[in-house]
Amino acid sequence: MTSEKTDRRVRKTRKLLIEGLTQLLKEKSINEISVRELSDLVDINRGTFYLHYKDIFDMLTQIENDLFKELDTLFSSHSVKELKSSPLPICKDIFRFAQTNSELFQIFLGPNGDSAFVNRTKELVRQHCYHNWQMIFSPCDTSRFAYFYSFIISGWIGLLSDWLDTGMQESIDEMAHIAEQIVFSGIDFIKCEKA
Known part of the structure; x- marks a missing residue:
């Protein structure tokens, strides 16, 4: 797989995660959001989340x-x-x-x-x-x-x-x-x- 395709995939996944977190933060505080909830919302597995961020707080940071x-x-x-x-x-x-x-x-x-x-x-x-x-x-x-x-x-x-x-x-x-x-x-x- 080329680096360009990997970069595009990474950007797309991060964009999905950010959109999902944004949606959840409209309803509740960061302390009430779990990785499982966010992953389910954007339809990715938790392992994919952890490739990008340590936890929800790391993502927000x-x-x-x-x-x-x-x-x-x-x-x-x-x-x-x-x-x-x-x-x-x-x-x-x-x-x-x-x-x-x-x-x-x-x-x-x-x-x-x-x-x-x-x-x-x-x-x-x-x-x-x-x-x-x-x-x-x-x-x-x-x-x-x-x-x-x-x-x-x-x-x-x-x-x-x-x-x-x-x-x-x-x-x-x-x-x-x-x-x-x-x-x-x-x-x-x-x-x-x-x-």
Whole structure:
């Protein structure tokens, strides 16, 4: 068997498993899902599952790691100079990424979700954006900037979650403009008051 056929088969099996896990996570928490249940749902034997993952938690971790690699690449593709002129391109990219991975994001941010996923998302954004935003917005009071930043990141996650939960009725462009306006509306909070 050629490597290409093997790779295709591996991708197909993993895709089936991810779709099955996604379906189950819509109904129950990760702690309530067994390998047997997932394998039966996607019609593969458990041995095939174990060729790819150690257990359900390993599978979830690998899915999250893949998402975070893509998010890391997304944030790295935008320079400080670009963000200073307009955060709109990165806003669009974030909403596009969330739309592409909407089912997983809805699950991770939903009632059966993973609080570690939210915290890891905040940390990834902090690594990429905190210093850059300080340079862009030049706050006089760094403690106020820390509050502003925390508020904006939590707001972003809430905005994404609501957009996904309501069926993504607004376009990516509309949501990116809304996010940009919310960020810029809060800028006055961290600016120095003039005497």
